[in-house]
Amino acid sequence: MEIQKPYLLFLGDAHDILAAKVAIGIKQWHPEYCVGQYRMEECHADCDLPDMDIAAAKAAGAKTLVIGVANRGGIISDKWISILTEALEAGMDLASGLHNRLTDVPELKALADKLGRKLFDVRHPTQTFPVANGKKREGxxxxxxxxxxxxxxxxxxxxxxxxxxxxxxxxxxxxxxxxxxxxxxxxxxxxxxxxxxxxxxxxxxxxxxxxxxxxxxxxxxxxxxxxxxxxxxxxxxxxxxxxxxxxxxxxxxxxxxxxxxxxxxxxxxxxxxxxxxxxxxxxxxxxxxxxxxxxxxxxxxxxxxxxxxxxxxxxxxxxxxxxxxxxxxx
Amino acid sequence: MEIQKPYLLFLGDAHDILAAKVAIGIKQWHPEYCVGQYRMEECHADCDLPDMDIAAAKAAGAKTLVIGVANRGGIISDKWISILTEALEAGMDLASGLHNRLTDVPELKALADKLGRKLFDVRHPTQTFPVANGKKREGxxxxxxxxxxxxxxxxxxxxxxxxxxxxxxxxxxxxxxxxxxxxxxxxxxxxxxxxxxxxxxxxxxxxxxxxxxxxxxxxxxxxxxxxxxxxxxxxxxxxxxxxxxxxxxxxxxxxxxxxxxxxxxxxxxxxxxxxxxxxxxxxxxxxxxxxxxxxxxxxxxxxxxxxxxxxxxxxxxxxxxxxxxxxxxx
Structure with missing residues (x-):
């Protein structure tokens, strides 16, 4: 699993800076991965990146919209859906670390499948792994x-x-x-x-x-x-x-x-x-x-x-x- | 999850006694759970229980057919399906510890749903569990x-x-x-x-x-x-x-x-x-x-x-x- 860069950081309607700590972390450690931030009107967080709408982020080369905000309960807010849909239509993948899955939102799943975009629910591994063999590895x-x-x-x-x-x-x-x-x-x-x-x-x-x-x-x-x-x-x-x-x-x-x-x-x-x-x-x-x-x-x-x-x-x-x-x- | 007793032990086409070790274990520890065994013609294992077909097991009170045989790869053999179907129709639940799931065999799943029978794939938990709290419990x-x-x-x-x-x-x-x-x-x-x-x-x-x-x-x-x-x-x-x-x-x-x-x-x-x-x-x-x-x-x-x-x-x-x-x- 490799999320395509660069990112548009989606801060959504984060009610304070703590709610946007995932976005803050990305910006802190890898500012070079971030073309900008998307903040809804009600947003009270700021990652000190250029504010962009989907069209501007697309023009700046964003390949993935990353949900950088955590709601109580880890849910995907209904208010976000039209923005996430717009990002998919503009050619971006979506990535989320929330408990609830992007792939469980029927309209996002259907649109991503139709357009060939990827939805990364990084909290939920989809790979299968082998039992450990315990053999020494180089490095x-x-x-x-x-x-x-x-x-x-x-x-x-x-x-x-x-x-x-x-x-x-x-x-x-x-x-x-x-x-x-x-x-x-x-x-x-x-x-x-x-x-x-x-x-x-x-x-x-x-x-x-x-x-x-x-x-x-x-x-x-x-x-x-x-x-x-x-x-x-x-x-x-x-x-x-x-x-x-x-x-x-x-x-x-x-x-x-x-x-x-x-x-x-x-x-x-x-x-x-x-x-x-x-x-x-x-x-x-x-x-x-x-x-x-x-x-x-x-x-x-x-x-x-x-x-x-x-x-x-x-x-x-x-x-x-x-x-x-x-x-x-x- | 509680599997209904008593059991009919299904030994299937076990090619030797080792292949039937689950059935052997059940019989050894809880003979009182077992009304009989079902052996196909090719079966080379024996749990020293009365041989029964589905009708006889039903008459003897069997509530669950337990697959007591392990195939290489843990698969559910095509040759078993008609017998498992007959058990469901006779009113029994099915239980399996195999890697492959009973619920993934479309005809078993559909029939069990229709008749209100249970399919227990005991290797695959379906419950959700809490994070441990570490609190001392009585007992x-x-x-x-x-x-x-x-x-x-x-x-x-x-x-x-x-x-x-x-x-x-x-x-x-x-x-x-x-x-x-x-x-x-x-x-x-x-x-x-x-x-x-x-x-x-x-x-x-x-x-x-x-x-x-x-x-x-x-x-x-x-x-x-x-x-x-x-x-x-x-x-x-x-x-x-x-x-x-x-x-x-x-x-x-x-x-x-x-x-x-x-x-x-x-x-x-x-x-x-x-x-x-x-x-x-x-x-x-x-x-x-x-x-x-x-x-x-x-x-x-x-x-x-x-x-x-x-x-x-x-x-x-x-x-x-x-x-x-x-x-x-x-």
């Missing part, structure tokens, strides 16, 4: 793992890919969630894959490559999250990571959505390393990535210094400091 | 885990349930694979569940119960199997097991389907226990179940004595000795 792989869900694994992976590319290293971000897929234009929404095939899907997602190429695979969940650790396990085994990075959000006391405490960082790394060594005995931690957005600069620096001293690994906030100290380790 | 749970796939976890669980029921304990086998589902008449084919919901499906499968009731949950895969450890992780977390039993097949040198060595038993128990303690800090191993079918009686007894001495846990072969020594531990 290097890095995987961020976390003390919790939603603690910065995608951001960390994208920041590492960026740092690697800026240094002239061969690197590819491999998305495993809907936002990452829309940002990079490819990937597999791994938590929607049937459990028997999760590790196999990651083997397909990050295939054999040049010996000096790095796949930077987006991690998901946490081995210590009682809802999602199975997904995490499958990703770890399929990734065969050479390098692991621990991601951590230091202000949380319980894990997302459940009444479970955040685990100690050392314990977390020990279990992740034990799991990773099954499919790559040389796996090692190369750094710790801390999301310090809720701390002051001073608190953040002090905390990271403490963590770095305790665990002996470069400890950075990718937003504040970038990933150069971690990439130095590779 | 006790036991889970067999393994050094590999297909090393005796289902057999161990069924033998433990049997021993518990014979002692007058409250116990329920909870199937997580197609054979277990057909044997017990209910369950969830867990490796076919979307990965995000595996732990949640096990929470639903083994719900809150009386404080002195034991759910004996069928384990799947192995934490050390590079293809399936994610499934195993989800089951362990959803099960919230109070008691774990290690299952082991001692003659294997590599794991099923992959070129990975069988792990040391102590290392295997340590990782399983660490994972289990996340959702039940009181989890403990209560025994080791060894499948010694490929060893002589003398070799088997010596090996089990060695394992028992090394790990300090009752070590038995459920087939040779039954499960009483392990159930004594609870």
């Amino acid at each position: 290097k792989r890095l995987l961020p793992v976390g003390t919790d869900c939603s603690c910065g694994k995608m951001y960390t992976a994208l920041a590492i890919e960026k740092e690697m590319l800026e240094r002239g290293m061969k690197a590819t971000f491999r998305a495993t969630g809907q936002t990452g897929i829309l940002i990079s234009g490819a990937g597999v929404s791994i938590d929607a894959v049937v459990s028997d095939f999760v590790a196999g899907a990651v083997e397909v997602l990050a295939p054999a490559n040049d010996a000096d190429h790095w796949d930077v695979i987006e991690g998901q969940g946490s081995l210590f999250h009682p809802s999602f650790a199975g997904v995490t396990t499958g990703i770890i085994h399929g990734a065969q990571a050479d390098a692991l990075v621990l991601c951590h959000e230091p202000t949380r006391t319980t894990m997302r959505g459940v009444d479970y405490p955040i685990v100690d960082l050392g314990e977390c790394m020990a279990l992740n390393l034990a799991m990773a060594k099954l499919t790559n005995p040389k796996a090692r931690f190369v750094g710790i990535s801390v999301n310090t957005a809720k701390l002051s600069e001073k608190e953040a620096i002090a905390l990271m210094a403490d963590i770095e001293e305790k665990y002996g690994l470069p400890t950075v906030d990718p937003f504040r400091q970038g990933m150069s100290r971690i990439v130095d380790q590779l | 006790k749970r036991l889970l067999p885990v393994g050094t590999d796939c297909s090393c005796g976890k289902m057999y161990t669980a069924l033998a433990i349930e049997k021993e518990m029921l014979e002692r007058g304990m409250k116990a329920t086998f909870r199937a997580t694979g197609q054979t277990g589902i057909l044997i017990s008449g209910a369950g969830v084919s867990i490796d076919a569940v979307v990965s995000d919901f595996v732990a949640g499906a096990v929470e639903v499968l083994a719900p809150a119960n009386d404080a002195d009731h034991w759910d004996v949950i069928e384990g799947q895969g192995s934490l050390f199997h590079p293809s399936f450890a994610g499934v195993t992780t989800g089951i362990i977390h959803g099960a919230q097991a109070d008691a774990l039993v290690l299952c082991h097949e001692p003659t294997r040198t590599t794991m099923r389907g992959v070129d990975y060595p069988i792990v040391d038993l102590g290392e295997c128990m340590a990782l399983n226990l660490a994972m289990a303690k996340l959702t039940n800090p009181k989890a403990r191993f209560v025994g080791i179940s060894v499948n010694t079918a490929k060893l002589s009686e003398k070799e088997a007894i010596a090996l089990m004595a060695d394992i028992e001495e090394k790990y300090g846990l009752p070590t038995v072969d459920p087939f040779r000795q039954g499960m009483s020594r392990i159930v004594d531990q609870l």
Whole structure:
């Protein structure tokens, strides 16, 4: 699955900037993929891109309209349909990371079929995957793992890919969630894959490559999250990571959505390393990535210094400091 | 999902006894569920049940025809269709654990819909499940885990349930694979569940119960199997097991389907226990179940004595000795 670029980012009727976080992410990491943004009258978000209607986006070369807004419940609003229809008629594909599917809207499905356009519902994999074989593949792989869900694994992976590319290293971000897929234009929404095939899907997602190429695979969940650790396990085994990075959000006391405490960082790394060594005995931690957005600069620096001293690994906030100290380790 | 009993076991054109192992398993564990067997002329298997045609089975009270034979590729043979049709017309439901679905055979689907009969494709869950919440549930749970796939976890669980029921304990086998589902008449084919919901499906499968009731949950895969450890992780977390039993097949040198060595038993128990303690800090191993079918009686007894001495846990072969020594531990 490869979404054609460049994109028109559809912000729809986003009631605030948070509702448009998918579009913000695409613009932040790949401004070169975006020709413009489409905002309806009621839109209260702005990605700082040229405002365009469908005709203008078409003229600017847009190949795909990407729905960059998340509604409550992940639905495709009736108010959007005429705009999405216009985009299909203008020759664009549509891509969405919403829970509800573009292909389940009869008029969009029928029109896309008629015109030969593609509808990408990136949250719902349509490929089939093999069972993992566990065989060593050529190339290097890095995987961020976390003390919790939603603690910065995608951001960390994208920041590492960026740092690697800026240094002239061969690197590819491999998305495993809907936002990452829309940002990079490819990937597999791994938590929607049937459990028997999760590790196999990651083997397909990050295939054999040049010996000096790095796949930077987006991690998901946490081995210590009682809802999602199975997904995490499958990703770890399929990734065969050479390098692991621990991601951590230091202000949380319980894990997302459940009444479970955040685990100690050392314990977390020990279990992740034990799991990773099954499919790559040389796996090692190369750094710790801390999301310090809720701390002051001073608190953040002090905390990271403490963590770095305790665990002996470069400890950075990718937003504040970038990933150069971690990439130095590779 | 609850398959109506009693069953007519359909052995079809099984070319040998191994091809009928699902039927053999049902007859072995629940002879009281089986009114008879249906064998086509070419059938070379025998479950030691009365041979019946559809009319005789109907007269004997059969409510479901269970396909107890596995073809290569898991297909539904064209030669079976007229018999399956006759069973539907006689008022029976159909149940299958094959890869291909009864509901994908147009004439069976149409006839079942018309007559109001049910088609159970137990390998393919049709329910939706919640994300696991990790909340402690009333009741006790036991889970067999393994050094590999297909090393005796289902057999161990069924033998433990049997021993518990014979002692007058409250116990329920909870199937997580197609054979277990057909044997017990209910369950969830867990490796076919979307990965995000595996732990949640096990929470639903083994719900809150009386404080002195034991759910004996069928384990799947192995934490050390590079293809399936994610499934195993989800089951362990959803099960919230109070008691774990290690299952082991001692003659294997590599794991099923992959070129990975069988792990040391102590290392295997340590990782399983660490994972289990996340959702039940009181989890403990209560025994080791060894499948010694490929060893002589003398070799088997010596090996089990060695394992028992090394790990300090009752070590038995459920087939040779039954499960009483392990159930004594609870």
